[in-house]
Amino acid sequence: DSGVTQTPKHLITATGQRVTLRCSPRSGDLSVYWYQQSLDQGLQFLIQYYNGEERAKGNILERFSAQQFPDLHSELNLSSLELGDSALYFCASSVDNRPNNNEQFFGPGTRLTVL
Amino acid sequence: GNSVTQMEGPVTLSEEAFLTINCTYTATGYPSLFWYVQYPGEGLQLLLKATKADDKGSNKGFEATYRKETTSFHLEKGSVQVSDSAVYFCALSGAGTSYDKVIFGPGTSLSVIP
Numbered sequence: 423d424s425g426v427t428q429t430p431k432h433l434i435t436a437t438g439q440r441v442t443l444r445c446s447p448r449s450g451d452l453s454v455y456w457y458q459q460s461l462d463q464g465l466q467f468l469i470q471y472y473n474g475e476e477r478a479k480g481n482i483l484e485r486f487s488a489q490q491f492p493d494l495h496s497e498l499n500l501s502s503l504e505l506g507d508s509a510l511y512f513c514a515s516s517v518d519n520r521p522n523n524n525e526q527f528f529g530p531g532t533r534l535t536v537l
Numbered sequence: 538g539n540s541v542t543q544m545e546g547p548v549t550l551s552e553e554a555f556l557t558i559n560c561t562y563t564a565t566g567y568p569s570l571f572w573y574v575q576y577p578g579e580g581l582q583l584l585l586k587a588t589k590a591d592d593k594g595s596n597k598g599f600e601a602t603y604r605k606e607t608t609s610f611h612l613e614k615g616s617v618q619v620s621d622s623a624v625y626f627c628a629l630s631g632a633g634t635s636y637d638k639v640i641f642g643p644g645t646s647l648s649v650i651p
């Protein structure tokens with residue numbers, strides 16, 4: 423158990439809909455990262471938050487947004503869903519943003535299926 | 538830009554065989570290097586890391602040495618087990634302007650057969 427929790431575990435929805443994925447980092451971790459993992463694209467970095475502020479952006483679509491709240495949990499919002507958004511979405515956390523300490527602890531993932 | 542390249546899989550080995558998964562990187566500065574492992578149905582977990590040149594990371598019989606001269610961080614294990622079947626990701630962080638972003642390679646799938 424990494425200490426990172428993600429809800430829900432599975433999500434099935436229809437095209438055009440909007441969903442929210444939730445992540446609680448390990449106790450004491452300030453950085454939260456979101457990744458998308460699909461068979462054809464591999465593991466894609468989406469976005470990082472550090473202590474409530476956006477820190478780095480990766481291949482995140484404009485239809486997707488995220489935020490980190492004062493209690494450090496994070497939410498990833500996916501809107502106008504398309505079939506191609508079906509994937510595993512992972513959240514990870516780390517203590518801070520120093521590279522030597524940047525071991526990331528991954529949650530179990532949310533499997534999103536868009537029908 | 539910064540990137541990580543891994544050998545393409547899938548790799549299939551017999552139990553007790555020697556494993557090497559090649560990883561090379563492109564980065565500015567002096568990044569930290571990591572190997573993560575993803576077992577079926579689970580999230581990634583850190584396997585080992587090295588933070589400076591010539592450092593050797595090791596864990597659970599796996600080893601990797603940070604080679605700055607060849608920009609490589611190859612993963613090795615002397616005798617693999619069926620339980621080592623997983624996807625292995627090489628990664629780096631602390632490179633250039635993407636100081637705290639972790640960049641993952643595409644992953645290498647390993648299957649170990651009895």
